[in-house]
Amino acid sequence: MEGTFRLSVLTPKAAVFEGVVGSVEASGYDGKFGVMPGHYAYITSVRPGMLQFSADGKTHTYAVGDGFAQVAASKVSIVVSSCQDVASIDIGATREMLAKAEAILLEVGPGGEGYSDALVEQELATGLLLAAEHGSAAE
Numbered sequence: 001m002e003g004t005f006r007l008s009v010l011t012p013k014a015a016v017f018e019g020v021v022g023s024v025e026a027s028g029y030d031g032k033f034g035v036m037p038g039h040y041a042y043i044t045s046v047r048p049g050m051l052q053f054s055a056d057g058k059t060h061t062y063a064v065g066d067g068f069a070q071v072a073a074s075k076v077s078i079v080v081s082s083c084q085d086v087a088s089i090d091i092g093a094t095r096e097m098l099a100k101a102e103a104i105l106l107e108v109g110p111g112g113e114g115y116s117d118a119l120v121e122q123e124l125a126t127g128l129l130l131a132a133e134h135g136s137a138a139e
Contacts, residue, residue: 005037006075007053009062009083016062016083017053024053024076026069027127033069041072046080048127050134061086063131065124082124089132098125 007024009017024035027049046067053060067080104118 003037005035005039005073007055008075008077009051010077010079011081011083017055017060019055021076022054024051024078026051026064026078027130028069035069035071035076038073039071039076043068043070045069046078048124050086050127050131051078051080051083052134061131061134063089063128065127066120084128086132086134089128091129091132094125094128094132097121098129101125 004020004022007017007019007021008015022037026033027047029045029047033044046064046069048065049063051062051064062083063086064078064083065081067078069079070077098121101118101121104114105122108115108118
């Protein structure tokens with residue numbers, strides 16, 4: 001179909017989505033990026049945050065973890081550590097996760113035991129909250 005391309009969204013546990021889409025938008029380390037049909041080829045990192053794409057006349061919004069995206073003119077592959085539909089995000093639990101990670105960061109300081117893990121948790125929780133906020137605004 002003209003004006004579309006194939007999208008694969010994969011995690012270590014499962015293929016989350018395989019299909020034809022009209023566009024993709026995700027959070028990268030250099031900011032948000034978007035892909036349309038015929039895009040030039042490149043590989044980029046994906047950071048925790050929102051992944052959104054249009055398929056079957058609907059907009060699909062997910063919260064994703066770290067990963068990468070490989071973009072070609074007719075196919076995009078996104079491989080991320082985690083991916084969940086924004087409708088299933090427990091905002092309260094995610095806020096608790098963020099608060100706990102920030103407390104550890106303050107307590108142990110850079111280089112302290114558990115600092116790196118807490119930094120990852122903080123970034124993931126922040127990405128989940130941003131994706132959930134964006135997803136609820138899109139509805």
